[in-house]
Structure formats: structure tokens, C-alpha cells
Amino acid sequence: MVSANQPLLAGLRQILGQENVIATEDELIVYECDGYVVEKRVPDVVVFPTSTRQIVETVQLCNEYEVPFVPRGAGTSLAGGTLPVGGGVMICLTRMREIEEINLRDGYAVVQPGVVNVHLTQRLKGTGYHYAPDPSSQGACTIGGNVATNSGGPHTLKYGVTVNHVMGAEVVLPDGQLMQFGGPCEDTPGYDLAGLFVGSEGTFGVVTRVWVRLTRDPEAYRTMLGVFDTVRDATEAISAIIGAGIVPAALEMMDNGIIAALEDAFHFGFPLDAGAVLLMEVDGLEVAVDEEANRIESLCEQNGAREVRSANSPAERQLLWKCRKQAFGAIGRLSPSYCTQDGVVPRTRLPEILEFIQATGEKYGLQIVNVFHAGDGNIHPILLFDERDQEQTQRVIAAGDEILSKCLELGGSVTGEHGIGVEKVSFMCPPTAESGQTPEGRRYLFTHTDVDVMNSIRVVFNPMGLCSPGKLLPTAGACGMEHIERSHPGRQAAM
């Protein structure tokens, strides 16, 4: 128990100041989980650094005492990305929230890791630029957390995910060394370490500064709502739109289950009997968006759309997006608990996976609603349940597993943007003979060899396994890993 480690605590207080260190049970409880509420683990200490220097010294102290540490942004991870699996010190970056530089001429900004995603775009208002990655949680999540999980969002379809917008990162490596990968200049030679760092889920160190690319605001938008009788019609319309060579700025689907909840919450006028609605947006030059919008409208109609409505004002567009981004909040009206899954399938397999989800819901006697990034094939089935009912909770877990296995079978993946965290580590590769049995029909993302290579790279950065143990890789700081770490305590690759 680290909290009993008085010299470490005293050291942390000296580095960060008494007021920036939490170590009492009633305060620590706040940090027992993130958006993944299924697993809980109270950290031993939480620290709130306000400078890179404090992070360097904190990490160095953790190394000195061989205590695990885990960075945390806003704690919006849906996969337990910030769960302090090994206990130890949680480094909460929410007070590192300065936007250090905005360089419009060269098109980038330099931000601290605790800057809330939407705050950067708000700060850019009026400049003609914005920060493109826009997760649904953008009002809360931090850019440091986005870097860790390589976050996407509705506009990923046209503008790409976080890695496409990160030019560089300053990082405290797990041994306390400060490094910079990439930076304000494009085309850095050598291995693409900035790209490798993005999406490494905290296993390569703590990010302390990020160079992000700024995106020019489009001159014009057209935002439309397509109403369909069936999910299959809606997915066929999506394939037709993409197949016609149109790249919408966003192409989101919401099914009948969620329409009712949204209508109840926002009164937008969604037709309650529709099988699915598509939220579609095109952007670009004023002269071009009308033509694209017209083509989308006619493709929707050719694929059985009952109607296609246009947002007639910025306020209507705002409301439509509010519906989409707050859809998860609206679920609260449907059930006491819910579990959001995050799978990917090749776009052409969308009808198949959606039918499978419905069948799985029926098989397990669960209501499942869908709201997701249809253009990317990134599904978010939401399984409704009551967590006080143990038996029902087990059914939710089993149904989620079956859906994710099906995504793999269809050539997809078990996460599009939420990351592996602790939640999906068991999907990474088959268990070894000693550590467990393979459940029947269960599929995996990688082979043992694949994971060994990844682990070898993890060991280069994180040889002691102190930084973010238990995340992303089955052997990274999990029970098995501790053994590996102890028998190979140096910087030796475990490959």
C-alpha cells in the first residue's frame, strides 16, 4: 500500500505542494474508475501537477520507489484506460490546461495535455480554424487522453483520427526522461515515434505537451436527416453514398430504439416509427455543398428513405448535433444502466452486423439500441440493463462478447476509438495454456507473435512496467507480466 509509504508521500508533497496531492480514502474514491464502471480500483495517491518539471520529478520518484503510476485526463475512457490496475500513483493532468501557442500561419497549436478538446476549438473561434477530432465527449475529454487512445469522432470519416492531427508530443518516458517526438515541422525523418506514441494508451509514458494541426473551417455546411423504415435501407444508403465517391464530413446512424429516447430529451421532431435515421453532413465551398447535398438526398431516396430533411439554420444544425453528441445521456431515460460497445466492421458488412446485434439481443433477452459512426463502419451498440441484477449483467457481458467476436469474424475489430484499456485485453490474443482456456467461438485480434512484438516495443519505453500496467497488452503488468518483469528487470525485450 503506497499510502503507507510515508517517504514517497512526503516526496510527492514536496514536488507538488501539499494541496496537489490526495491520499485520503474519502477523496481517492472519486478516482476509483473512469467511464468503464464495471471494474474499480482506488489509487493509492492522486497528484495534480501544474508543470512538466513536476511530472518529471513525480515519475522519477515513482521509479525510485518502484511504484506503478498511471496518467489520467478527464477520465472519460469507456475501456478502463485510466484504471490504476496496479495501485500506485495516479497523475491527473487536468491542471495542465494551458493553450501555449496558436500559430495560424503554419497551422498548428501547442497545448498542454489537460486542455479540454472543445476548449481549443472555442479558443479558435473567429480565426477560421478549428481542431478537427471531435469525440462525443469533447466537452469533457482532454487532448492528452485523445492522444493516448487515438480518439475519433463523428467527423473522423472525412478528417481522420487524432494521429492525423498530431504533429508532435513532448513526453516524460516511464524512466523519468523528458523527450520530444516530432514537433512543429512536418516530415521529420527517422522512425515515426510521434505516430507510434499516439494510441499507445499510456504505456509509453506521460504526454506533457502536444503539437496539434489546425484545420481550416469549411466555408459552408449542409446538415441533413434521412429517415428510413429499416436499418437495412439506411445502411444501403450509406454504401451508395460512399460508393458514389462522396466523402461526407459525417455520416451517423441512430436506430429506432434511440430515436424515442432522443425525441423525449430534445423534442427535435424525430419520427418515432422510423427504423433508423441518418445524420449526414457535407462541408466545403458554398458552391459545392448544395450539389453534394442534392446527390446525397437522391441516393437516400433511391434507397428507400421516407424523407430527407435539411437543417435550415445554424441553430437547427446545432440541435441535430446536440442530439447526436448527447445520445448517450438520453439513454438514461431507457434503463438504469447501459454498456456501450465499440466494434468495427468493413462498411459493407454493416447490415450483417446490425442484424446479428438484433438477434443477439433477442437471444439474451436484452434491449440493444444503436447510435454510431456508420460511415466508418464503427458501431456502438448500447446494451440496456440494470446493474443491480447480477444475472442480467452476466447476460450483457456474454452478449457484448458475442457481438465483438462477430466483428472479428467479419474482418473487423473490437474497438474503433475507445481503446483496449483493461476491458478488452482478453481479445488481444488467445490465452496461453497456463493462463486460461479459450471460450468456444471466441476470436482474437492478434497472434501471440504479434503481441510479443508489441510487448518488445513496450519494453523499450517501459522496461520496468511501472507506467500504466495492465493496459492494452495482455502481458503488460498483468499477473503474468509481473513474473516476466521480475525475471528480466532490465531493458530486455521479452520477445
Add this chain to the structure above:
Amino acid sequence: MVSANQPLLAGLRQILGQENVIATEDELIVYECDGYVVEKRVPDVVVFPTSTRQIVETVQLCNEYEVPFVPRGAGTSLAGGTLPVGGGVMICLTRMREIEEINLRDGYAVVQPGVVNVHLTQRLKGTGYHYAPDPSSQGACTIGGNVATNSGGPHTLKYGVTVNHVMGAEVVLPDGQLMQFGGPCEDTPGYDLAGLFVGSEGTFGVVTRVWVRLTRDPEAYRTMLGVFDTVRDATEAISAIIGAGIVPAALEMMDNGIIAALEDAFHFGFPLDAGAVLLMEVDGLEVAVDEEANRIESLCEQNGAREVRSANSPAERQLLWKCRKQAFGAIGRLSPSYCTQDGVVPRTRLPEILEFIQATGEKYGLQIVNVFHAGDGNIHPILLFDERDQEQTQRVIAAGDEILSKCLELGGSVTGEHGIGVEKVSFMCPPTAESGQTPEGRRYLFTHTDVDVMNSIRVVFNPMGLCSPGKLLPTAGACGMEHIERSHPGRQAAM
């Protein structure tokens, strides 16, 4: 000398067939260098595999005999990327030239590494898709080589470099193990190994198959030529265009020196007294391109353009692009030899670096002409000389070094797209005390710590240093490295 290694030779002939193994001096001489003609080294054997299996077995045999090996595509590297520094076996991939799959619905193709870049786009003709990365050497260079160097091209400005178009790669690791990084599905979780592999210049293994993203053909183009009295006016126009939020598909500059050579070769009607011309292209929807083209035209005029001409037919557009892409060929009319440099500066520093290049030319008594990707800040000064004149050759090397150091001083880099190869290894980090002195004023890309981290990752994939020694990293298989490799022969990170 490997050619004296009869058991290895016999083994290679057994794997590949007698006719696919070259080991006689008069045939090997063809492979003594690539586009970087300054350094030469004849390989001991050249093999021409036609299947992945043959590559696996070749690499395994090299490991068995502890013989270095280096992959080679078309040999168009301008930085010695395929120079067999350590001798040994050259694995020439030009017979692996099958386009294995074209999947228009999901927007990707699967190609073997020896597929010539332009052949993929030619094969896609009529489908409405193309492969976006278009190096000037695209008529010869292979997609495997593009993956190794993360190639760009004129359309990089809008469409990105190779890494933005590679979804996955099948790779024979340096130990002979076959692996797949990424694949046809987007959003693969775990570390981004496909992204890490792209640009690793052959130091992580031999690519045997590539999943590339296909790009929809734009509905329309407008291609224009802006004529300017001075280079400074032309660069100001570029900044104005980018600053206005326009993302042209391409934005290329050619200076006065090269205009004469091009005019002589292609008779396009370039004004011989112009200080610089800009080749500018916008693409997109028919209704949008005219507006963008008009805006560009007026921005050029506001920045002193003497005239802005439009390509009035597809044939004229073709000819303009032919001029640009064959500019290097046209240089043959100016001097017996030339050295093409490849530097990057922040776009706003273009006038500064171009004036510095001119001054450096005067200082060393050399003619330097410029043709380059102006929109990316990626310069290609071409130093004209006669390689039979030793003293002049030395001046070319010194002038090139000064220009690249200046790029670093301005916040840029010593290579935008050609890679480090063997040519620019000395720019990676300062020499160690034992290995040499730092030339005065010389600047470096990285610190020793940065290079140590990269080297640690190289060792994960390439622990014996047999694959592509002497490339990219100062310690990777160079003299110093051999010592490191011999004292740490295992998979231990050298960090």
C-alpha cells in the same frame, strides 16, 4: 566475400532457381548503386524472388550464415537507401509485381512490393479511383520502395504521404518470421506497427505485400501556371494561397534556372525571363474548382504575378505535369552531373531558404536550380557540376551540407521524402567523442537520446543488424554498431 560462400550460394539457387540468382562480377555491377551515385558498393549476390515463401527462405538462409541482406525495389533512391553497405545478399523485389486484389467497394488494393507505382493507377483507370502518392519517379519506383521511404509527391500537399495511404503490410522480419501489420480493416487497435514500418527504410524487414487505400478521382481539375518576376513574389503568393485556407491538390515551384532546361526539352512556351513559375492545381467538384481557381489567380496577381495561364485541355494539363515530373531529366541539358538535395523548411521560411541557396551557390561558384513541392516547404535544390572535377565535387558536397544545416536552423529537416539512406546518416545526431569531430556550424536532427530510442526499436525487429545495415541510424550496422551487435548479439535493447 559471400560469393565465395558456396553453401550459401547453393542454398539460394535451390530456393530461387539458378536463373533468379546473380553472382558474377559483370552482372553484379548493375547493382553497385541506386540514384545516389556518390557511393558505390557491389553486392555479393542479387536474388530475384517471385514469392513470399522464397523471401522467407532467403532471409532465413542469410540468418543461418550471418550474412547481411538488403531489399531493393527499382533502385530510384536518391539517398543510397538500397546501397549494400555491408555487402551480402541484395533481395531485388521487381519480380513481385502482381496486383493481387482491387476492392473498390471497400476502397483498397492489395499489391506485391515490386508493383510500379504508376502501374496501379493505370490499372485503376476507368474505375473512378487512383493511388494518390505520386513521386516524380512514379513511372519507375515501386510501392515497396515507397513504403520503405514513406514517399511523397506533388499531390502530397492535399493527399498526404505514403503512410496516409497504407492500411497494412505483410513483412518478413529480419529473423525470417512472416508477420502482418494492419490489413484491410481500418482502426486496428494495439501499437500502430504498420505506421511504424512505413518509412523505416528497410531496417525492420522486407515488405512482401501492401494493403493500400484507393482515392476517388476528383470530378474536375483546374491546372494553372503562374509566372513571376522573382522567387520572392512566387513564395509570397504560395503563403497567400495557403493562408486563404485553400488546399490546392499541388503547388510546385520551378525557378529561372530550370525553366530554360524545361523549355528546351518540352517547348511548352515557358517565358525564359521569368524568375519563377508556379504549377498549381485544384481538384474537386466541377462547381467548386472554378471558384478556387479564380481565387488562386487573383491571389497570384495580388502578389505580383506577371500572368496566370490555365491548361485548357487534358492534353495541356498532361504536358504541364510531364514538364514537372521530368524536370530532373531535363537537367541533363545543363550539366554533366547534378546532385538533388531534399530539405524541408516551414513554408513561411521559403523566401529565406531560397535566398540562402542562391547565396550559397555564389559563395561556392556553383549553379543551383530549384524545382520543388513549394506548398509543403519541401525544397529540391539541384546543384550542377561535373563529377570528373574532384575539386568541384567537393564544393558541391560542402554547399549541400550548408543548405541542409540552414534548413535545420530554420526549424526544418534534411529530408522531406527521399529518406536518410546512407547519404544523410551523419545529420542524425552529433558524432560521439571517439567517432569524430563536429564540423563548425553543423546542425543535427536529433540528440543521442533520440537516436538511442530509435535504435532500441530497431533492435527489437533487427537484433542481429543483418537487415539493411548502415541505413537511417548512425549506429545501425555502421562500424560502431558492429561492435555493439557483437557484444549484445541477442534481442537486447541498446538503449
